[in-house]
Amino acid sequence: MQDDRLLSLGYWKELVSRRRWLILACAMLVITAAGAFSLTRAPEYESICTLMLNRQRVEAMNLQDIYTKQQTGRPADIVLAQVEILRSKGILEKAIHDLESRGLLRFGDDVAGEVPSWPRRILVAAHVLRAESTRTADEKREHYVQRLRQRIEVFNTGGNAFLSVAVKAQNPQLAAEIANAITAAYIHNDREMLRHSADEAVAWLSDRLREQRDSLVAAEDSLRAYSGPAGRDEDLSPLAIQEMARFQQALLDVRLMLLQSETVGAGGSEGGDASDAAGGGDTVDGEVNAALREKVRRELVDTVASLSQLRRKLGESHPDVIMAAEKESQLRAEMLRLDAIAPRPSSSIGGGARRLRPQDLEALRAQEKLLQQQIDSSLKLNATKGEAATRYTILKREVEINRSLYNEMLTRLNEITISSGLDPVTAEVFERAIPSERPSSPDHPKTLLIGLVLGLCLGLVVAAVGDHLDESLRDPTQANDLLKAPVLAIIPDHLKLPDRVPRKGASRLYVGAGEESISAEAYRVLRSHIEGTIPSAESAILLMTSAVAGEGKSMTASNLAAAFAESGRKVLLIDADFRRPSLGKIFTLRDGSCVGKVLRGEASPEASVQPSGVPGLDFLGFAGGQVPKGRPATEAFQRLFEWSRKAYDHIIVDMPILMVAPGVTEVARAGASVILVHRPGWVQAQVLNQVREHLALARTRLLGVVLNGAGQRWSTSRYLPVYYYAGYRTQPPS
DSSP states (O other): OOGGGGGOHHHHHHHHHHSHHHHHHHHHHHHHHHHHHHHHSOOBEEEEEEEEEOOOOOOSOOOOOTTTOOOOOOHHHHHHHHHHHHTSHHHHHHHHHHHHHTTSOOSSSSOTTOOOOHHHHHHHHTTSSOOGGGSOHHHHHHHHHHHHHHHOEEEEETTTTEEEEEEEESSHHHHHHHHHHHHHHHHHHHHHHHHHHHHHHHHHHHHHHHHHHHHHHHHHHHHHTOOSOOOOGGGSOHHHHHHHHHHHHHHHHHHHHHHHHHHHHHHOOHHHHHHHHHTTTOOHHHHHHHHHHHHHHHHHHHHHHHHHHHHHHHOTTSHHHHHHHHHHHHHHHHHHHHHHHSOOOSSOOOOSOOOOOHHHHHHHHHHHHHHHHHHHHHHHHTGGGTHHHHHHHHHHHHHHHHHHHHHHHHHHHHHHHHHHHSOOOSEEEEEOOOOOSSOOBOOHHHHHHHHHHHHHHHHHHHHHHHHHHOOSOOSHHHHHHHHSSOEEEEEEOGGGOTTOOOOOGGGOOSSSSOOOSHHHHHHHHHHHHHHHHSOHHHHSEEEEEESSTTSOHHHHHHHHHHHHHHTTOOEEEEEOOSSSOOGGGTSOOOTTOOHHHHHHTSSOHHHHOEEOSSTTEEEEOOOOSOOOOSHHHHHHHHHHHHHHHHHOSEEEEEOOOTTTOTHHHHHHTTTOEEEEEEOTTSSOHHHHHHHHHHHHHTTOOEEEEEEEEEOHHHHTSTTOOHHHHHHHHTSOOO
């Protein structure tokens, strides 16, 4: 079968029509197997318990992003984590222990509500599988947990706000209890984790709070111990004060980030990890540099605006204008330096607590050192413009930084202490599972429908594979290509015709008395094709043969002879199949009439020829005896054909099969032409190729091929529209 035929819808229609019983048999077989499988399965019931997520976990520090004042998160990742927790072995084991303590499951005996399926019972009875009773209680419990993991399904509904736990079991009450027990175990486990995380956060914050309090006390002591004069605003220029304040604020921001990174490692939560994953590829070094650039940029804008106003009011030579111009130059140089340190970030800085990498922590410490150097540099720059005021401002700002950190940590500690005393939950039961009234599986209609679809597909595949492996003729074109001869006619299978007409009396002919039937029309079309396509000199003597027995050459020869006689021709039909003569079953053989005697010269043709009962058709049969072989047979047939040509228009000879008896080529050398009768599907296509080669080697002319006993697929082809033509002829007159 050629591959391009698989793409033709007409081919599949024809295949279904031709192999419909095979396809239906496959479909019925698969449907029966699917129905038996569905009926032998134990029914299972499904119960669903729904959880509502309403909080995040406790964090030691929950600082907002320093610059963007936004928090980022990945709720989808958090929900996926909760799904895995609900399916975890630990949660399921807690749920099973809870049900066992309540007496709903007993692993000492058979598991409550679990009935082995029929296939398992058969395999256990055949000693293929081990029975459940041979296991210990711990083994049964472990096996039940493993099976439970396969039966439960956890999915989110309503966005990321709800989680549903679906459990299947053979007992509807047990399925609902298992679903509720799993959610209860999950909530209890979540509470324990929250309390544990809160305790760890409180312990860590208490230690850091004491350290920060010591730092605050030390800073306040340094401020009080300062022996110099208190700073005055007029000792420093407004630009210098603003510069010192911004550098101090940047230093506070860096220290807050360092503190935040340490809190993630000490009492961090899932939210922090999610933020770390969502933060992309920005490093802390880039974030701090971006923040410093933004501060310097704003300060530069303010300075340029102030310088423009001072120039309009005071002129270029005023000291304030000169100082402002000097400050602008310093800020521009600072912008160039920061641009050289790190590239400008392409997006805003991600928020939330993140677990920093070691190189990021080193970058933070480097930025802290850089800011301290900037403060020292500013201090030296303004040494002549109010050293006492600058020193006092630095000490005072240090106290404010430590106090801000201390207050932030104290506030967070109070929040965690209060929340740890409450009943913390991150999820609550929104809808409890209830026993189902109808089983969720097996679904018999669905199983049968799937079986029907699979059966039809299997039937199509089997039919297509069988058609592909079939090496017989599939269409008239293939016969033309193999035999290098035209298809003269396609004779339908008489037994499968819709308007089958029985053959008349003992003659067993379809043609001969003017009958109007599909069979008769087929032989008439064969006669017309021979008369219209083959010269009369070549079609005067026709040898009817076939490749193997049973292809209908004798029936074709007798009906073709009757068709010629019906058209007014004088026809002689000779039975030359000396091994298996069969024309005697169609025509009554008269005593003493035998073609063998004629060939041996014991009787004359005039005395041996007898009427067949069909007007214009004479018959010369074979009654047995020895016949000439080889060259004498050729000479004998030449004498018979010379006499026949004078008395008849057509001589049709029924010959033996070509692949067994050598008589066909011997008779053909006497001046006859060969017509091959082939029944589609009777032999492989390679046999027909051997027939063609055999005739070519014997230098025998093959006039054409007659496809006999073809089904409706062949008869309605473009070569012979027999069905349409016969139906048209039998229409009553209007």
